[in-house]
Amino acid sequence: MARTVFPYRRPDQQCADPSAWLVTAAGRTYEGPIALPGWDYNTDLAIARDVRIDLSKLREQSGLPTDAALLLAVVWESSGSHQRSRCFREKLPGLDGIANLQVDAHLRGEDLGGTLTLRTAIVLAEQVSTPEPFTAHLPGSELWSEEFRIVLEDDAPLFPVAMVDFAVTTFPLGTPWSVSVGSNPDSAAMGSLMLYINESIDAVAHAFRNAGDPTTADAVLLSAAHADVTRVLIEHALSIEELDSSIDYPEGSIGRMLQGVMHRIFPDEDYKSIRRRRDSQPAMFADEVHDAVRVFSEVR
Known part of the structure; x- marks a missing residue:
């Protein structure tokens, strides 16, 4: 229309x-x-x-x-x-x-x-x-x-979440969460994404179980997770050399989802220039991501 x-x-x-x-x-x-x-x-x-x-x-x-x-x-x-x-x-x-x-x-x-x-x-x-x-x-x-x-939710990427005791996995025991992302950009996002939450860390498990009505402490952890997950997805997108905003990936695919994340954080910016900036100034690049996702902005 x-x-x-x-x-x-x-x-x-x-x-x-x-x-x-x-x-x-x-x-x-x-x-x-x-x-x-x-x-x-x-x-x-x-x-x-x-x-x-x-x-x-x-x-x-x-x-x-x-x-x-x-x-x-x-x-x-x-x-x-x-x-x-x-x-x-x-x-x-x-x-x-x-x-x-x-x-x-x-x-x-x-x-x-x-x-x-x-x-x-x-x-x-x-x-x-x-x-x-x-x-x-x-x-x-x-x-x-x-x-x-x-x-519906904040602008964090939404995908399945699993509570897991990291003691029975290969994840490091002290890691609060871990993101799994498939490597094929044409594959379906919903079958290739997972956010694992370490339920053995009580504060982290409590924050995600109470995400609908978080305490201040919960909100701090959820905001940190949002920023970290976004950073991981951006790093993953930049690691796929052929990924570019001009490619028409299938609807619901990992490629389309990653393009959406990249557009939200770096609207209308060329992927090659983003990669160069990430490689030359990694610390500043991480700061850019934190600023774009407004980490801790909703913590009261």
Whole structure:
């Protein structure tokens, strides 16, 4: 759904009256949540809302003819997965009056992460052949819109977590956590990633078990883990010589996930220059990562 940028008349926000979003996750429904506690990649979302549209006001204030084809669309965007897609589309009636539409959509948990933005918009569905001056006439021209954001998790990469006694593994006993990342960038991320937590270190195990409602001490450890995991993923991305932002890796693959992490930490920067900086100034590079993930910023 492309948005045009030429100047045209727009109706006021009162032409549409959307209800609060209802979000269902793991069998529980939340009304207009700003955060979903305990969400993970295995949790799909069902979203729903009603939208009441005053077609008379919308067309009058936009200067559009009664036969102009309009539609209501909902587009979601995820800051964690860097994916964006339309999940709902329905044409509005051609006549004036009041239209009541019910929005229902299903979002796959594996496509999401970070902050989920739901954008509801009324747009032109087809070109208006004989437009009045300063009126929208191109398909995709946005007449009205509203955004709502839901924090699923912070922007740390999300993948399966396993509590393990490191005494029965090959991990060093004093290591608080360890990240396992597959080496093939084309392989599925969900089957090739794991964060192992050393349950024999009580403070670390407590922090991860209480991540939904952490104490100050828990928050310190979780923030440190976030920064360390991000650093490991960036180092892993830079170790794959062929990995580059221009490569179109399969959706849900390790390569696509690593590209997302790199874009979040080093937006629009060439991978070769990042590698050179990492190799020439490793200490400064680590500081850059800590600064980008805002380590300890949420500790109170």
